[in-house]
Amino acid sequence: MTQTKIAVIGGSGLYEIDGLKDADWVTVETPWGAPSDAILTGTLDGVEMAFLPRHGRGHVHSPSTVPYRANIDALKRLGCTDVISVSACGSFREEMAPGDFVIVDQFIDRTFAREKSFFGTGCVAHVSVAHPTCPRLGDACETAAKASGINVHRGGTYLAMEGPQFSTLAESKMYRESWGADVIGMTNMPEAKLAREAELCYASVAMITDYDSWHPDHGEVDVTAIIATLMGNADKARNLIAGLPKLLGEDRAACPHGCDRALEFAIMTQPDARDPALMAKLDAVAGRML
Ligand SMILES: CSC[C@H]1O[C@H](OP(=O)(O)O)[C@H](O)[C@@H]1O
Numbered sequence: 001m002t003q004t005k006i007a008v009i010g011g012s013g014l015y016e017i018d019g020l021k022d023a024d025w026v027t028v029e030t031p032w033g034a035p036s037d038a039i040l041t042g043t044l045d046g047v048e049m050a051f052l053p054r055h056g057r058g059h060v061h062s063p064s065t066v067p068y069r070a071n072i073d074a075l076k077r078l079g080c081t082d083v084i085s086v087s088a089c090g091s092f093r094e095e096m097a098p099g100d101f102v103i104v105d106q107f108i109d110r111t112f113a114r115e116k117s118f119f120g121t122g123c124v125a126h127v128s129v130a131h132p133t134c135p136r137l138g139d140a141c142e143t144a145a146k147a148s149g150i151n152v153h154r155g156g157t158y159l160a161m162e163g164p165q166f167s168t169l170a171e172s173k174m175y176r177e178s179w180g181a182d183v184i185g186m187t188n189m190p191e192a193k194l195a196r197e198a199e200l201c202y203a204s205v206a207m208i209t210d211y212d213s214w215h216p217d218h219g220e221v222d223v224t225a226i227i228a229t230l231m232g233n234a235d236k237a238r239n240l241i242a243g244l245p246k247l248l249g250e251d252r253a254a255c256p257h258g259c260d261r262a263l264e265f266a267i268m269t270q271p272d273a274r275d276p277a278l279m280a281k282l283d284a285v286a287g288r289m290l
């Protein structure tokens with residue numbers, strides 16, 4: 001049995017959370033560079049928490065320049081066991097309306113200008129991301145959302161685009177009609193893949209801000225409308241987060257879905273062929289296996 005430590009990665013509009021006991025912004029250094037910002041640590045209902053604003057306070061990092069590897073490494077280094085991502089997203093479904101939340105369970109990764117793995121030359125690993133989110137964490141997010149009165153949808157496919165521009169109308173229609181995506185954002189990949197490599201349970205909560213550009217009765221997406229919706233969404237997200245510690249509890253058994261054992265059988269490079277410099281960088285992420 002290990003101790004639960006819940007990490008929350010806050011997206012656009014969610015740059016801090018309140019109510020933490022012994023709250024402290026801590027600076028964490030990683031072999032992958034600096035995380036997006038300092039990390040707010042503390043306890044909520046007796047459970048350890050860590051909050052990281054994905055774009056940094058003041059919204060400094062663009063979706064392409066968020067230091068995804070440093071962020072996940074820093075959370076792992078702090079002892080986090082579970083990661084809840086909270087993100088502003090566009091919707092491809094009429095019924096997933098602005099103000100609603102979606103507990104995402106699948107991704108289509110269309111990003112191309114980001115470092116996507118902790119592994120590489122000198123230590124090659126292939127983890128499964130067939131099921132990239134943790135159903136146990138998804139259950140907790142759904143329950144906490146319902147308890148806060150949020151209109152929540154369980155399950156949805158998140159299209160991760162590179163950005164920073166929004167999609168063209170042709171792309172928006174293709175993602176929705178041909179590819180079956182439900183929501184769209186710019187940040188959950190490679191974040192979810194890296195969390196899996198780091199053996200962290202990961203859940204993604206999409207806060208719907210707009211209908212992207214496909215909807216005939218809504219204009220094309222723009223940041224002003226997104227920010228207006230985000231103001232309401234951020235308070236809802238804080239309420240959802242406040243409910244998680246009681247649901248997840250202080251003691252954490254092994255993940256029934258195996259997220260915390262993802263690296264077993266994943267590392268291909270033989271011990272005598274491994275690059276010592278890369279091995280040193282993997283101390284937090286894969287130390288258990290090396
Ligand atoms: C402000 S709209 C575009 C921006 O918002 C989302 O960020 P996050 O996922 O961190 O909430 C989206 O992915 C874009 O980065």
Ligand SMILES: Nc1ncnc2[nH]cnc12
Pocket residue numbers: 088089090091161166167184185186209210211212213221226
């Ligand atoms: N329509 C959209 N496309 C991509 N990212 C978003 N974040 C919020 N709305 C979005």
